Amino acid sequence: MSEIRPNRRDVLERCIASGLLLGGVTVTQRQLLGFWEQAEAAAHKPTSAEVLGPFFRKGAPNMKTLRGAGDLGFPLQVVGKVLNTKGLLVEGATVDFWHADHAGRYDTKGYKYRTKVTPDGTGEYAVDTILPGHYEDRPAQHIHYLIAAPGHKTLVTQAYFATDPFFEGDPAKNWNKRGIAHNRELVLPVKLFEGPAAPRAEIRFDIVLERA
Numbered sequence: 001m002s003e004i005r006p007n008r009r010d011v012l013e014r015c016i017a018s019g020l021l022l023g024g025v026t027v028t029q030r031q032l033l034g035f036w037e038q039a040e041a042a043a044h045k046p047t048s049a050e051v052l053g054p055f056f057r058k059g060a061p062n063m064k065t066l067r068g069a070g071d072l073g074f075p076l077q078v079v080g081k082v083l084n085t086k087g088l089l090v091e092g093a094t095v096d097f098w099h100a101d102h103a104g105r106y107d108t109k110g111y112k113y114r115t116k117v118t119p120d121g122t123g124e125y126a127v128d129t130i131l132p133g134h135y136e137d138r139p140a141q142h143i144h145y146l147i148a149a150p151g152h153k154t155l156v157t158q159a160y161f162a163t164d165p166f167f168e169g170d171p172a173k174n175w176n177k178r179g180i181a182h183n184r185e186l187v188l189p190v191k192l193f194e195g196p197a198a199p200r201a202e203i204r205f206d207i208v209l210e211r212a
């Protein structure tokens, strides 16, 4: 049986049909496609920085699966690469990654929803987790990142979700709402995958580091 690989428009149409991208508000396919294209156009500019926040903990284990059986929250796969400004893979990168649980709470005593991964031989990192919840101080869903690599500036940043109801269905317009996200390129398109397993969302966050 041949594999059917949906193109970007197919995926978006499916997301819209499923309601995942709607977040309870009206958004047009044109807006979503436009936003996606803006994100792709920014591919080789250094990724912009964000604040570290108060919840970073050193020493997270190298875990590709953060989502436990029975965890509440929508399954989320986070994938990406660590690149330099020429678009080449950065050797020896580590990606520290932490976020709140489905209810917007951080694990401040242990390492739930925290990991420090190294990209594999293809340069790709992939983490299986859940969509973070909202919390009062920063009510946009986000994942914190700290990325380090030899010969490159360490980057502290965050990833946001274009489907977050916080952006009211128009992230291209509302990305800076309440001054939380500092760069629209950090508000990432979200794909929804259906299939034999449970549905999951996916974001791709390719990180571009500057040389030190």
Ligand SMILES: [Fe+2]
Pocket (backbone or CB within 6 Å): 053, 055, 138, 142, 144
């Ligand atoms: Fe946070």
